Amino acid sequence: MAEKTRVELEGVPETLLWNLYNRAVEARRADALLRDPLAVELVDGIDYPFERFGEQMSQWHALRVLCFDREVRRFLRARPGGTVVGLGEGLETQFWRVDDGRVRWLTVDLPETVEVRRRLLPDDPPRRRTLAGSALDFAWMDEVDAAEGVLISTQGLLMYLRPAEVESLIAACAERFRGGTLLLDAVPHGLAERSRRGDLAKGAAYQAPPWHWSLDPGEHEKIKAFSPHIAGVRDLRLPRGRGALAIAPWAHLIPLIRKLRMPIVEVRFAG
Numbered sequence: 688m689a690e691k692t693r694v695e696l697e698g699v700p701e702t703l704l705w706n707l708y709n710r711a712v713e714a715r716r717a718d719a720l721l722r723d724p725l726a727v728e729l730v731d732g733i734d735y736p737f738e739r740f741g742e743q744m745s746q747w748h749a750l751r752v753l754c755f756d757r758e759v760r761r762f763l764r765a766r767p768g769g770t771v772v773g774l775g776e777g778l779e780t781q782f783w784r785v786d787d788g789r790v791r792w793l794t795v796d797l798p799e800t801v802e803v804r805r806r807l808l809p810d811d812p813p814r815r816r817t818l819a820g821s822a823l824d825f826a827w828m829d830e831v832d833a834a835e836g837v838l839i840s841t842q843g844l845l846m847y848l849r850p851a852e853v854e855s856l857i858a859a860c861a862e863r864f865r866g867g868t869l870l871l872d873a874v875p876h877g878l879a880e881r882s883r884r885g886d887l888a889k890g891a892a893y894q895a896p897p898w899h900w901s902l903d904p905g906e907h908e909k910i911k912a913f914s915p916h917i918a919g920v921r922d923l924r925l926p927r928g929r930g931a932l933a934i935a936p937w938a939h940l941i942p943l944i945r946k947l948r949m950p951i952v953e954v955r956f957a958g
């Protein structure tokens with residue numbers, strides 16, 4: 688059997704393994720909603736105690752991923768040869784799920800994460816490149832080829848940043864990438880407060896780092912206020928899941944759970 692790759696990450700970078708595991712758990716199912724053979728291959732090849740994450744969140748995670756994939760595919764149909772920037776991409780395998788043979792892909796992540804990503808998912812320039820650095824150091828913007836349009840994806844990143852950092856990042860993107868789009872997901876305020884109090888996953892084998900930035904569903908004005916270059920903000924719906932998550936696309940219509948949803952939002956920048 689091939690030797691497994693040892694991955695040692697802590698704090699926020701370690702959360703990328705949680706997301707990777709969730710995708711692999713879902714993709715292994717006979718009735719999988721998400722096809723992600725590369726995520727399965729990565730989990731099988733990494734030496735890490737993945738079981739500590741549990742499997743409770745895997746279907747929900749897969750629905751979030753499917754929602755982001757749908758928007759990336761929509762962008763690529765509208766802007767063939769456009770650039771997708773994955774901020775805080777971790778070991779996301781989205782490129783391999785959505786590649787249309789023309790997309791240009793830039794991953795930006797912290798140096799310790801990029802060291803792991805480059806080992807496991809080596810770059811393939813000019814179409815697929817990885818940059819080591821914080822998304823908050825806007826030097827990455829100089830590396831973006833914006834000629835055919837830009838989509839910035841921040842899946843699973845912004846909740847780990849401070850509110851002022853999120854605001855300055857989105858404002859800088861809106862200023863720099865006119866006519867572009869940014870996708871984000873967030874945790875609602877109540878859940879973020881519980882995470883900061885250490886009330887979530889009590890007694891579980893894995894405790895995620897606290898969530899600092901939060902957003903309730905429908906708080907579009909808050910995002911619009913970040914920059915005059917924001918032309919529109921739209922909630923994206925999860926696709927339909929199994930069992931209790933069969934209602935996921937319509938959760939916004941159900942009073943008791945409407946406010947508990949984790950919003951996924953498209954932010955459009957003015958041209």
Ligand SMILES: C[S@@+](CC[C@H](N)C(=O)[O-])C[C@H]1O[C@@H](n2cnc3c(N)ncnc32)[C@H](O)[C@@H]1O
Pocket residue numbers: 699700701702703706707774775776777778779795796797800820821822823841842843844847
């Ligand atoms: C929850 S993981 C999400 C990974 C991936 N987007 C996914 O959904 O599978 C959070 C990621 O954010 C990265 N990260 C944290 N702070 C960052 C920063 N300031 N700039 C860029 N990436 C950051 C971590 O290294 C990690 O890869």
